[in-house]
Amino acid sequence: MAFHVGHGTFSILLIWNDYRETMMTIRNLLAIALAAGMMVLAGCASTQGPLPLPSSGAVEPTAPAPGPGQGTEGNASGLKNQGQLQLDPLQDPDSPLAKRIVYFDYDSDQIKANSLKTVNAHGQYLANNPTQKVRLEGHGDERGTREYNLALGERRAESVSRLLQLQGVLDDQIEIISYGEELPAAPGHDERSWALNRRVEIVYGG
Amino acid sequence: MTITIVRQAILALALFVFALPAQAVLQIEITQGVEGALPIAITPFKLDPGEARPPEDIAAIVATDLRSSGLFSPVPAAEFPEQLDSASDVNYQLWRNRGIEKIVFGSIDATSEGGYDVQFGLLDAIYGEPLTGYSIPTTRTDLRRAAHKISDLIFEKLTGMPGAFSTRVAYISTQLLASGKKHYVLQVADSDGYNPNTIFTSDWPIMSPAWSPDGSRIAYVSFESQRPEIFIQEVAGGTRFSAAGPTRLNSAPSWSPDGQRLALTRSENGNPDIYILDLASDNLTRLTDYSSIDTEPVWMPDGESLVFTSDRTGGPQLYKVSASGGEPQRLTFEGNYNADADISPNGEEIAMVHRDGSGYHIAVQDLQSGQMRVLTQGRLDESPSFAPNGSMILYGMTYGGREVLAAVSQDGRARQRLRLQEGEVREPVWGPLSEVP
Numbered sequence: 001m002a003f004h005v006g007h008g009t010f011s012i013l014l015i016w017n018d019y020r021e022t023m024m025t026i027r028n029l030l031a032i033a034l035a036a037g038m039m040v041l042a043g044c045a046s047t048q049g050p051l052p053l054p055s056s057g058a059v060e061p062t063a064p065a066p067g068p069g070q071g072t073e074g075n076a077s078g079l080k081n082q083g084q085l086q087l088d089p090l091q092d093p094d095s096p097l098a099k100r101i102v103y104f105d106y107d108s109d110q111i112k113a114n115s116l117k118t119v120n121a122h123g124q125y126l127a128n129n130p131t132q133k134v135r136l137e138g139h140g141d142e143r144g145t146r147e148y149n150l151a152l153g154e155r156r157a158e159s160v161s162r163l164l165q166l167q168g169v170l171d172d173q174i175e176i177i178s179y180g181e182e183l184p185a186a187p188g189h190d191e192r193s194w195a196l197n198r199r200v201e202i203v204y205g206g
Numbered sequence: 207m208t209i210t211i212v213r214q215a216i217l218a219l220a221l222f223v224f225a226l227p228a229q230a231v232l233q234i235e236i237t238q239g240v241e242g243a244l245p246i247a248i249t250p251f252k253l254d255p256g257e258a259r260p261p262e263d264i265a266a267i268v269a270t271d272l273r274s275s276g277l278f279s280p281v282p283a284a285e286f287p288e289q290l291d292s293a294s295d296v297n298y299q300l301w302r303n304r305g306i307e308k309i310v311f312g313s314i315d316a317t318s319e320g321g322y323d324v325q326f327g328l329l330d331a332i333y334g335e336p337l338t339g340y341s342i343p344t345t346r347t348d349l350r351r352a353a354h355k356i357s358d359l360i361f362e363k364l365t366g367m368p369g370a371f372s373t374r375v376a377y378i379s380t381q382l383l384a385s386g387k388k389h390y391v392l393q394v395a396d397s398d399g400y401n402p403n404t405i406f407t408s409d410w411p412i413m414s415p416a417w418s419p420d421g422s423r424i425a426y427v428s429f430e431s432q433r434p435e436i437f438i439q440e441v442a443g444g445t446r447f448s449a450a451g452p453t454r455l456n457s458a459p460s461w462s463p464d465g466q467r468l469a470l471t472r473s474e475n476g477n478p479d480i481y482i483l484d485l486a487s488d489n490l491t492r493l494t495d496y497s498s499i500d501t502e503p504v505w506m507p508d509g510e511s512l513v514f515t516s517d518r519t520g521g522p523q524l525y526k527v528s529a530s531g532g533e534p535q536r537l538t539f540e541g542n543y544n545a546d547a548d549i550s551p552n553g554e555e556i557a558m559v560h561r562d563g564s565g566y567h568i569a570v571q572d573l574q575s576g577q578m579r580v581l582t583q584g585r586l587d588e589s590p591s592f593a594p595n596g597s598m599i600l601y602g603m604t605y606g607g608r609e610v611l612a613a614v615s616q617d618g619r620a621r622q623r624l625r626l627q628e629g630e631v632r633e634p635v636w637g638p639l640s641e642v643p
Binding site: 147150 | 411413414429432433434454455457458471473476478499501502515517521522543545546559561566586588589604607633
């Protein structure tokens with residue numbers, strides 16, 4: 001199975017209206033506004049973004065969005081420790097690391113193209129923080145038999161794990177578990193719900 | 207989303223208004239009658255004129271039992287030509303004129319100890335003679351069991367097969383709490399859904415219940431430690447223990463016919479395979495070693511081989527492998543999804559989940575001829591389980607957006623749905639014919 005890493009292969013195969021991703025985007029935008037407000041209060045003029053990462057995997061390849069919160073290459077001073085305001089990238093709602101769900105096609109353990117960016121972002125973060133552990137929780141939709149779906153969920157988590165390890169994440173940073181179809185994210189019995197249930201959740205431990 | 211909210215509101219209201227009992231009872235709805243089934247008249251059992259009414263209607267229970275098998279068609283009381291008091295004054299011609307072939311009559315007498323003496327007789331209207339009759343002493347609380355025993359005796363007399371009406375079924379029920387969280391309960395009930403007992407209850411999912419061959423224990427998968435783990439629990443006493451050591455995935459338990467071993471699915475380094483666990487020694491033997499998903503093992507009745515699901519050729523199909531290992535032999539070739547096998551008690555047929563263009567159905571394949579017949583038409587049918595006499599298959603389905611159970615006779619002609627008043631129910635497994643009490 002070949003994985004396309006990087007930002008050259010965005011597929012326009014987005015078939016499902018992924019409302020959950022939309023909700024997260026809205027939440028992100030609200031968080032940006034809040035963060036912006038906070039920065040103004042703190043008197044900090046430069047932008048805050050994720051900790052510096054070696055490659056550009058975490059940066060939007062499309063036209064840079066206006067406003068604060070986008071760590072660009074321009075103001076290098078804004079990316080280093082800034083004293084009081086130091087956002088943990090895992091807590092930064094604007095960071096690609098805020099996306100913790102990876103989606104899959106039906107009957108497949110191949111990561112959907114529009115989820116690859118998320119996996120890469122986490123891969124780079126984990127590779128740079130080798131003491132950070134993560135749990136990959138695999139799930140499936142309700143169709144078919146429960147035990148087969150349990151194994152399919154594990155296989156999907158395995159898929160994500162392999163991609164992470166390609167980025168240098170260590171095997172013992174990763175814990176894999178499957179819940180099969182037992183813990184759906186969406187309760188419906190239709191394509192829309194099923195697409196949301198075919199997922200791997202990236203869970204950072206406490 | 208709106209439907210979910212409304213449903214939750216109704217559930218919450220129901221919980222409040224009706225103060226529902228802790229045990230949810232399965233209700234049976236006959237959804238398909240049977241043509242060509244044997245017309246049998248089950249007349250009301252005579253009661254003691256001076257005594258209070260017994261708490262159960264024996265004739266009604268027997269009628270429901272026999273109808274559910276698909277082989278009998280109980281005649282409505284309006285068509286009975288006469289009242290029956292004993293076998294000696296039956297006017298068989300009257301019954302024959304109505305097309306009725308067999309007649310059941312009986313009586314329930316209260317005993318001085320507070321129990322009952324239930325008597326029944328089975329008559330052949332064609333030949334005009336009694337076939338069999340028994341007297342069954344029972345207690346007040348065991349009246350339903352006595353009725354099921356009568357159904358078993360009638361069934362066996364007329365078909366030559368043992369009846370399965372005195373058996374029990376295990377299943378998993380889920381309830382949505384007011385908090386929005388789900389609660390899971392492993393329950394055991396009579397085969398008609400009555401008298402449910404809670405075996406295990408959890409805030410985490412429970413999966414894959416499996417009866418031991420003597421009915422004394424149930425194995426199941428629990429997520430209580432945040433990963434799938436097999437537990438074995440005594441049905442009567444309730445003691446439970448974890449069946450296999452900690453690895454990433456332990457699931458799909460299946461008891462060997464001698465009750466000494468458990469086949470299971472285990473994933474040690476990311477690849478689910480079939481293993482056999484010797485329960486006495488804790489010895490684990492690997493049975494499959496392939497990069498595919500190998501899961502859902504089930505033993506053949508002779509204990510010599512197992513059937514399991516593997517996707518080594520792409521989609522899941524059923525395979526058979528010797529219990530001592532070796533190259534598995536593929537069994538299913540129709541369609542690209544065949545999984546979750548259950549073997550008929552005589553070892554001649556496999557029930558499975560089979561997918562075709564219209565969804566996931568229950569199908570039965572004859573092992574000798576390889577012929578498959580699809581028994582159900584649901585979109586999301588799953589978890590087939592043979593009755594211990596092979597006459598019916600219990601399975602799970604989705605109806606009205608809720609998970610319910612259904613039963614279909616082995617020839618596909620009679621159908622029922624069994625649903626809980628509140629909550630959902632899944633993964634039925636039929637217990638053995640005779641259980642250790």
